[in-house]
Every structure is written in structure tokens, then in C-alpha cells.
Amino acid sequence: QNPLGRVLLPDELQAIGEICLRYDIIICSDEIHGDLVYEGNQHIPIASISPEINACSVTLMSPSKAFxxxxxxxxxxxxxDPHIRDRFQSAAAGINMGLGSLPLVAMEAAYGECNSWFDEKLRYLQSNRDYLCEALLQIPGLRLTKPEGTYFLWIDFRDSGLNEPYTSLFDVGLELSNGDVFGDAGFLRLNFASPKPRLEKAMERLGSLFG
Known part of the structure; x- marks a missing residue:
């Protein structure tokens, strides 16, 4: 889940699916971050929960984030479901420009030839996550939930003493995604898919705001 980084459990997916079935809602599940799941967690496509939920699901996937x-x-x-598929294809016809050969080759290579590279990347991201969680929790007033997947940290600045967290961080050379975009003022989203030395420098700059 973006931006929090939750990996939903089977019973949570089941509950969502049952609500959608009850009210005849088609599920459009964007699972583009599904490969980016850390140790101790497992990505489960909602369409795999039951045949009934599968029949009302559209699952969107891509190697673009993971690779x-x-x-x-x-x-x-x-x-x-063939009827939903027909509706999907009709709706996409006016906006889908089609795929060239390069994206197809890239997707095939990513899923078929890059397992060891991806495993190494995931370990690096998990190390970055652990470092940042420890560093950020040393700063009084900051709160966060350690992400179970994705390469985002959702940081709660509401008790930090900073009236405008986005502007305050920008003034020391840090630009995080403003939580207002996701509907939550006082939160910022940090992308930690970055070399660790850059993250260490970012923590130094952030720390300078708190003396």
C-alpha cells in the first residue's frame, strides 16, 4: 500500500473482496509495488483470494517499480472475467498507445533474467529502510510505521514542532513528497531507493532542524 507500505494480510483482502462482492463493485487493484516486499511478508494478489473475488477483479502489474x-x-x-475484460479493452482503446518492442523486451528480461540482481536490490532497500527507521525515531516528535513493502517511508511530523514540514525541509535542501497529495497534512513521504550515503546526508540535514 502506497504511501504507508502495508502488505495486506489474507483476511484483510478477504474483507475488502466481500464488501465489493456485496455491493457489486469491480476491484481495480494496482499491484505495481507487489514485488517490493521485505522479509517476513508476502504479497498476495487480491484476485487469488477466491474464485468469486477473482471474477470481479482487474489486476494491474508492471516490473517498472521493482526493476x-x-x-x-x-x-x-x-x-x-470475459465481460469485464471486454469493457476494460473498450475503455483502454481510446487511451492505450500500445507497446513498442523495447518495453516488451525489458519486461521479459526483468522477469526472466534478473532474479539475483533483484534479490540484491531488495536487501539493499531493506538495509536503507532499517537505517532510516532507526535514525528518524531518534528525532523527538517524529513517528512512522516501518514499511513492510515499497521503498517509501510515511513520516508523521505533526508533533515535530515544525509548522510547515515540507517548507522547513526544503529550506535545508530536502524535498520529500508532501502528504497533502495523499490527503494527510503534517505527513511527508520519503523515497529511500537511493544510495545510503545520500540518505545519511539527508539525515544530517534533517537533524539540523532540531538542533
Whole structure:
């Protein structure tokens, strides 16, 4: 889940699916971060919970986040129900420009030839996550939940003493995503898919705001 980084459990997915079934809602599940799950957690596609939930689900997936190829493009949808698939394809016809050969080759290479590279990347991201969680919790007034997946940290600045956290951080050379975009003032989202020395420098700058 973006921005919090929660990896939903089967019973949570079941509850969401049952609500959608009860009210005849089609589920559109964006699982683009599904590969980015840390040790002790498992990504479970909501469509796998039951045949009934699968029949009302559209699952969107792409290797772009996990393998760092967003600039190339390339994604796909898994739609089991033929009637929903027809509606999906009709709706996409006016906006889908189609895929060139490069995105197709990139997706095939990412999923078929990069397992060891991805495992190393995931370990590096987990190390970054652990470092940042420890460093941020040393700063009085900051709160966060350690993400179970993704490369984002959702940081609560509401008790930090900073009236405008986004502006205060920007003034010391840090630009995080403003939580207002996600509907929560007082929160900032930090992307830690970055070399650790850069994150260490970021923590130095953040610490300077708190004396």
C-alpha cells in the first residue's frame, strides 16, 4: 500500500473482496509495488483470494517499480472475467498507445533474467529502510510505521514542532513528497531507493532542524 507500505494480510483482502462482492463493485487493484516486499511478508494478489473475488477483479502489474525501468514503460492487466475484460479493452482503446518492442523486451528480461540482481536490490532497500527507521525515531516528535513493502517511508511530523514540514525541509535542501497529495497534512513521504550515503546526508540535514 502506497504511501504507508502495508502488505495486506489474507483476511484483510478477504474483507475488502466481500464488501465489493456485496455491493457489486469491480476491484481495480494496482499491484505495481507487489514485488517490493521485505522479509517476513508476502504479497498476495487480491484476485487469488477466491474464485468469486477473482471474477470481479482487474489486476494491474508492471516490473517498472521493482526493476527501475519506469522510463521505458510497460505494464499489463490480468482480467479473468470475459465481460469485464471486454469493457476494460473498450475503455483502454481510446487511451492505450500500445507497446513498442523495447518495453516488451525489458519486461521479459526483468522477469526472466534478473532474479539475483533483484534479490540484491531488495536487501539493499531493506538495509536503507532499517537505517532510516532507526535514525528518524531518534528525532523527538517524529513517528512512522516501518514499511513492510515499497521503498517509501510515511513520516508523521505533526508533533515535530515544525509548522510547515515540507517548507522547513526544503529550506535545508530536502524535498520529500508532501502528504497533502495523499490527503494527510503534517505527513511527508520519503523515497529511500537511493544510495545510503545520500540518505545519511539527508539525515544530517534533517537533524539540523532540531538542533
Amino acid at each position: 527501475g525501468i519506469s522510463g521505458i514503460g510497460g505494464a499489463f492487466a490480468v482480467v479473468s
